[in-house]
Amino acid sequence: MWRDIWLLYRMELVPSLRTPTWIAVGLLQPVLYLVLFGPLTEQIAATTPGYPPGGAWALFTPALVVQLALFSSSFTGFSLLADLNGGVLERLRVTPVSRIALLLGKVLTNATHTVCQALVIVLLAALMFDLRVPWLGVGMIVLVAALLAVTLASCSQALALRLKNDDAFLGLLNTVLLPLLLLSGILIPITPGLAPDWLVTASEINPLTYVVDAGRAGFRGDFDSAALLQGSLVLAALAALALWWGTRSFQRENV
Template sequence: MTAITTYDLPRETPSAGWLVAAGQIYRRWAVNNVREAWGIGVGLLQPVVWILLFGQVFKSVGSIPGFGSGSYITFLAPGILMMTVLYSGVWAGTSYIEDIDNGVMNQTLTAPISRSAVVAGQLGVQLTLGLVQSGLVLVIGYLGGARYPGGVTGVLLALAAATLLAIIFCAGSVAIALTTRSQIALIGLSQMIILPATFLSSGMMAPNLMPGWVQTISKYNPVSWAVDIGRSALAGNTDWPFTSEHLGYLAALAALSFWWAVSAFRGYQRTQ
């Protein structure tokens, strides 16, 4: 008998670096968003409607004794800024639900890339859209009469607070989506989160004019932290101890929320 010689060739597992993987995921979601231009249009139009609508409807609030601000639109602009990233962020998980329903998620799970890169790539697209919306809010607010004595430094601090707030709610939405795997559950939970987060904050009303129990809740509300940072920074009277401390709190919550999203992703993978 003739012996047949076989050779075991080394197998290479294809892999991509974290930044490359995150970049490709970012590109994929960015292309999807561009293809659905109506969604981007609505997302950009929403803050314009809010700042003009709330600014006109509640304009007389600025004249209430003890309000502490001569212009309600100047007071309101930072609140609308944070509301915009909040409302955009809580819907971030809907894209994952669509991927699960369409079978795309299972294909993603076969890719030899870091799960944190997958979350970070999609999160990057959400943050990009959020920054565009934030800039639009500030511009529309200025055209509507708001003024920002804090200058460039104030604007950058407000955007930093808005970005951290966006990470918290975007990553949290992703975690909820991957845990519940239900569009209905995600929508219901999102509504239960964003309404109290909005109206139990200092976004639209001066804290000293709120009921006592609302003031207490507002002090521990991350939305209020972001609003107060942005408001003082844009006004040019930044309270640096408060700003540094609460930016740290927002950063910690953002890191915790991101970790939750990655853990939910791995939990989803284990059940497939």
């Protein structure tokens, strides 16, 4: 199985390394948020009661990494739909290759892209703006980006395999992603001092909120906080469930 995973991972990764334009395109949105929206958060953090401690950039940068993983990984199902429509997946199914490898080849490739893009975002924030973050915090946000990419890419692959339709898949993503983004407090933290009670309650239901809070705790250097532990446990549970769902979908889909 591990050899199959490696072969399919390399098959997916090598073409993307030969055309790194798509990796750069994936960075465009978070870089624009970093440059055009990030400076506004400095004034908001300095003047708004209830804004979490830690500094504007230590709060905004890890949230951007989560946003990057959210959007770049959620759309990976389109590549599976292309393989399905083009007969590529059908040809792979008649080989002895492991069904788990069919999932993990794409998922790990996406996680590799996401980690590289996350490092670029952190580097740009450190060079261009007033970001000061401990090295352990950088390592933690890289791990968060990788696990979140694995989680979302696995869900995306499973959904694409279930729906088998580009329009239905896109419509579902657009319905789900925007509430996840807004309720996670990525752009502006959702705290009792800033938001009404009903919005705080809705944010607490969103599992992505705890992942964002964990990233922010790491960037503040608050490594013994409850937010970091809680977010780590939520992310680990989500990753395990997503991999189980994705693996089960590929094993059952054997036509």
